[in-house]
Amino acid sequence: MMDQPSILIIDENHARAAIIQDGLREAGHANVRWLSETGNLLKQIAKIDPDVIVIDLESPNRDVLEQMFQVSRLVKRPVAMFVDQSDSASIREAMMAGVSAYVVDGLRKDRVKHILDMCVQRFDVFSRLTEELHEAKTALADRKVIERAKGILMEAKSLNEQEAYVLMRKTAMDQKRRLIEVARAIVLAESMLK
Numbered sequence: 001m002m003d004q005p006s007i008l009i010i011d012e013n014h015a016r017a018a019i020i021q022d023g024l025r026e027a028g029h030a031n032v033r034w035l036s037e038t039g040n041l042l043k044q045i046a047k048i049d050p051d052v053i054v055i056d057l058e059s060p061n062r063d064v065l066e067q068m069f070q071v072s073r074l075v076k077r078p079v080a081m082f083v084d085q086s087d088s089a090s091i092r093e094a095m096m097a098g099v100s101a102y103v104v105d106g107l108r109k110d111r112v113k114h115i116l117d118m119c120v121q122r123f124d125v126f127s128r129l130t131e132e133l134h135e136a137k138t139a140l141a142d143r144k145v146i147e148r149a150k151g152i153l154m155e156a157k158s159l160n161e162q163e164a165y166v167l168m169r170k171t172a173m174d175q176k177r178r179l180i181e182v183a184r185a186i187v188l189a190e191s192m193l194k
Contacts, residue, residue, distance in 0.1 A: 002135070002144075004028075005029075005031070005050075005052050005120070006031040006032075006033070006049075006050045006051045006052070007024060007031065007032045007033070007035075007051065007052045007053075007054060007116070008033050008045065008050035008052070008053050008054070009024075009032065009034045009054045009055075009056065010035050010038065010054070010055045010056070010068075010071075011034065011035075011036065011051065012037075012058075013056070013058055014036065014038050016056050016058060016082075016107060017036065019109050019112070020054055020056060020082075020107070020109075020112050021034060023108075023109035023111070024054075024113065024116065026113075027116075029113075029116075032036075033048060033050070035048070038049075038167065041067065041071055042070075042071060042075070045075055050077065051077065052077060052078045052079075052080070052114065052116065052119065052120060053072075053075065053077055053078070053079045054079075054080045054081075054082070055071075055079060055082070055110075056081075056083075057081065057082070057083045057084075060082075065090055065094075066093075068081060069093055069094060069096075070095035070097070072094075072098045072099045073098055076098075076127075077123070078100045078101075078119045078120045078122075078123035078124075079098065079099050079100055079119070080100060080101040080112050081094060081099050081101065081102050081103065082103045082106065082107045082108075083103070083104055083105075084104070084105055085104070085105070086102070086104045088158075091104075098126070100118075100119040100122045100123040101115050101116075101118055101119035101122065101124070101128065103115055103148040105117060142180045142183075145180060145187055146179065146183040146185055147170070148183070148187050149164075149168060149183035149187050150164040150168065150183075150185040152186055152187065152190045153167060153168065153186065156190075168182050168183060168186070
């Protein structure tokens with residue numbers, strides 16, 4: 001994320017949007033845009049391509065909240081959401097949708113910058129954890145395929161585990177492929193021969 005992120009405010013209420021805009025501009029954020037029309041919201045957001053999204057909902061109903069949660073899930077950006085009223089289910093849904101900051105009855109100009117900073121930090125931490133989880137799951141799945149391929153080679157060629165691994169590694173190096181690619185090919189070939 002840049003030092004001066006582009007910020008998009010989504011708010012149908014001009015007076016409330018002005019509070020957020022003023023708070024951000026006073027905090028030194030010059031690249032702030034306001035969107036008052038929420039029709040075709042995802043298309044509008046894609047066109048603007050902001051770094052951070054601030055959503056202000058005076059008294060959101062279920063449909064509006066669900067639309068905003070959908071935005072949060074799809075845009076993969078830090079999202080700060082200000083609402084006047086909420087309940088536990090809405091808070092839970094907001095967090096599950098990836099809203100980085102969900103602020104109930106807290107729209108004040110002097111708080112906007114701090115909330116935005118926390119929102120970006122939380123998004124960055126959550127994104128990093130999500131990526132690490134994905135990498136760990138991928139590594140575990142790859143490990144299982146490699147183990148399965150070793151087992152196939154051990155049975156088919158009467159090799160021990162180390163010999164099967166060395167054979168796969170040598171094949172990968174000779175073919176300039178990754179070990180997991182060779183393992184997948186072995187598992188696929190074995191399944192085709194059954």
